[in-house]
Amino acid sequence: TLxxxxxxxxxxxxxELAVVGV
Incomplete structure (x- = not known):
């Protein structure tokens, strides 16, 4: 579902933020 x-x-x-943080 949406x-x-x-x-x-x-x-x-x-x-993604976590990966970029690392």
Whole structure:
């Protein structure tokens, strides 16, 4: 669903930030 997609995108963004942080 759209909600799940949005949640996944948010998580991906957080993960990307973590990766860039490292």
């Amino acid at each position: 909600k799940t997609s949005r949640l996944l995108l948010e998580r991906a963004k957080e993960l």
